[in-house]
Amino acid sequence: MKITPVILCGGSGTRLWPLSRSGFPKQFIALSGEHSLFQQAVKRVQDLGHDGFAVGTALIVTNEEHRFLALDQLKDMPGVNAQLILEPTARNTAPALTLAALEALEQGEDSVMVVSPADHAVQHLDVFQTQLAQAIRVAQSGGIVTLGITPTKPETGYGYIKAAPQSLAHGQRQVERFVEKPNLETAQQYLDSGAYFWNSGIFILKASVWLEALQAFRADIADACRHAWHRKSIEYKFVRPDTELFLHIPSESIDYAVMEKCPGSQFPIHTIPLDAGWSDLGSWDAVWELGAKDAQGNVQHGDVLMSGTHGTLVYAASRLVTTVGVDDMVIVETADAVLVAHRDRSQEVKAIVQSLSKQERFEQTLHRKVHRPWGWYDSVDEGDRFKVKRICVNPGGVLSLQKHNHRAEHWIVVKGVADVTCNDQVKRLNENESTYIPLGSVHRLSNPGTTPLELIEVQTGGYLGEDDIVRFKDSYGRSTAE
Incomplete structure (x- = not known):
């Protein structure tokens, strides 16, 4: 039996700012375990190969901005064969799944798609694998089929699924209806009834x-x-539907477009209950709930010291x-922003992100350390007419052949070998x-070695913005500032 993993990887993860940002959202961050949430989502389905299923090419639906983040993290997953489908702009999950279904059928077999968001966490993998099978x-x-999460509390942040009381073959229960996020009183009624499950957003069905x-x-x-897909272009592992036609696709979710209409139709939908420590990590409070707690109920990551502290999450990314x-x-x-909030109001971080966006501050979009397809750079200092960066170029990495109209650069190699x-x-x-x-010089930097190249770059000039770049050749098909 062939299955096709479909990972929906288009979210911006603003509710976990400042760690998650639109240019490096939460699905690419290791919030639970050593691997990123995206990598965990891929692996959870890939591991079904151990249960006798034939796992086909994973279809990753993401956007242009995140394509190299996804590709880079897939390189750390040996044995995973993946195709990236790139949306020109966000159109919600229904068009994203449709593109994946069209690709799955083109691969020559009407396989069972296991559709999963890229930014969820699951604690008990053995239970998850059993129910998914x-x-x-x-x-x-x-x-x-959808996996319905057995609720553990009257949660107001999730949609719910009402299921028929009787179980059928394979433990499935027929879905009677989908309901929107309730208020607290209604959520408590759902919990008490035993008939409702959280909507996980995980769907299993043929293309x-x-x-x-x-x-x-x-x-x-x-x-x-279909019209946008028929005029698609293919480059390396990237498949792109036609941009102009894609812009005319209505924006709609999987739930609104199809799933909520299925009960009572010719397309009945069933749910299989799942109690496996699932979380969508939709707030910092959810990260605290999922984390390993000390005797005082604290969760910590990084270089942290606590005294007289209880029930607190501390995430230290760059310092004590x-x-x-x-x-x-x-x-x-x-490195460039700190969030302090009461845990039960952590959902309100979205107001901070909105303010950052209105003020057009870079902290809403990028970290000080910015990942690129060839490696990363970290802007460590900046002043009038100068900027200092640490740059790391991966083995074999090549920056574009480019020039700058407003700045000169000084490069000092501190580790590895550089071809300039x-x-x-x-x-x-x-x-x-x-x-x-x-x-104004046309220049290029590359790493011909087998170890990372690290250097210090000092920029000098009247304008030091990242958009001061003219590319002549690029190995990664980019047309925007690095």
């Missing part, structure tokens, strides 16, 4: 079944997606963070050697 068996015969159901309920989305006499707090430190092109000259720099790139 049951769902796949139901979907193989043409059914639509053809999704397309048939979408055509029945939202033919406008189905037709528009200490607390004295605080309770039920969230403290998140990064500057106008018509090419030279190799070893550790403790340096070079100067005059303003």
Whole structure:
């Protein structure tokens, strides 16, 4: 039985600011365990190969901005074969799944798609695998299945699924209806009834079944997606639907477009209850709930010292963070921003993000350390007419052939070997050697070695913005500032 993992990887993760930012959202961060949430989502489905399923090419639906983050993290997962489907702009999850279904059918078999968001966490993997395997068996015969999370509290931040009381084969229960996020009183009633489950957003169904159901309920989305898909382009592991046609696709979620219309229709939907320590990590309070707590109920990450502190989450990303006499707090430190909030109000961080966006502050979008397809850079200091960066270029990494109209650059190699092109000259720099790139010079930096190249870059000039760049050649198909 062939299955196709479909990982929906388009979220911006603003509720976990300042660690998660639109340019490096939460799915690419290791919030639970050693691997990122995205990597965990891929692995949870990939591991079904151990249960006798034939796992096909994983389809990762993401956007242009995050394509290299996803590709880079997939490189750390040996044995995973993946295809990245790039949306030109966000159109919610229904078009994203439709593109994946069209790709799955083009691969030559009507496989069972296991559709999962990229930013969820699951603690008990053995339970998850068992229930997911049951769902796949139901979907193989043409059914639509979702995993319904057994609620543990009256949660107002999730949608709910009402299921029929009787269990059918494979432990499935017929879904009677989907309901929106309730108020606290209603959520408590749902919890007490035992008939409601949290909507996990994990769906299991054949590619053809999704397309048939979408055509029945939202033919406008189905037709528009097909038109954009038929004019797609393929480059390396990237598949791009036609940009102009994609812009005409209505924006809609999987739930609104199809799933909420399934009960009572020709496309009945079933749920299989799941009690496996699932969380969508939708707030810092949820991260605290999932984390390993000490005797005082504290969760900590990084270099942290606490005294007289209880029920608090402290995430230290770049320096020592200490607390004295605080309770039920969230403290998140990064190199360029710090969040301090009461734990039960951590959802309100979205107001901070909105303010940052209105003020057009870079802290809403990027970290001080910025990841690129060739490595990363860290802007460590800046003043009038100068900026200092640490730069790391991965083995074999090559920056674009480029020039700057407003700045010159000085490069000092501190580790590894660099090949430097500057106008018509090419030279190799070893550790403790340096070079100067005059303003307007056409230049390129690459790492010919087998170990990371690290250097210090000092920029000087009247304008030092990242958009001061003209590319002539680029190995990664980019057209925006690095």
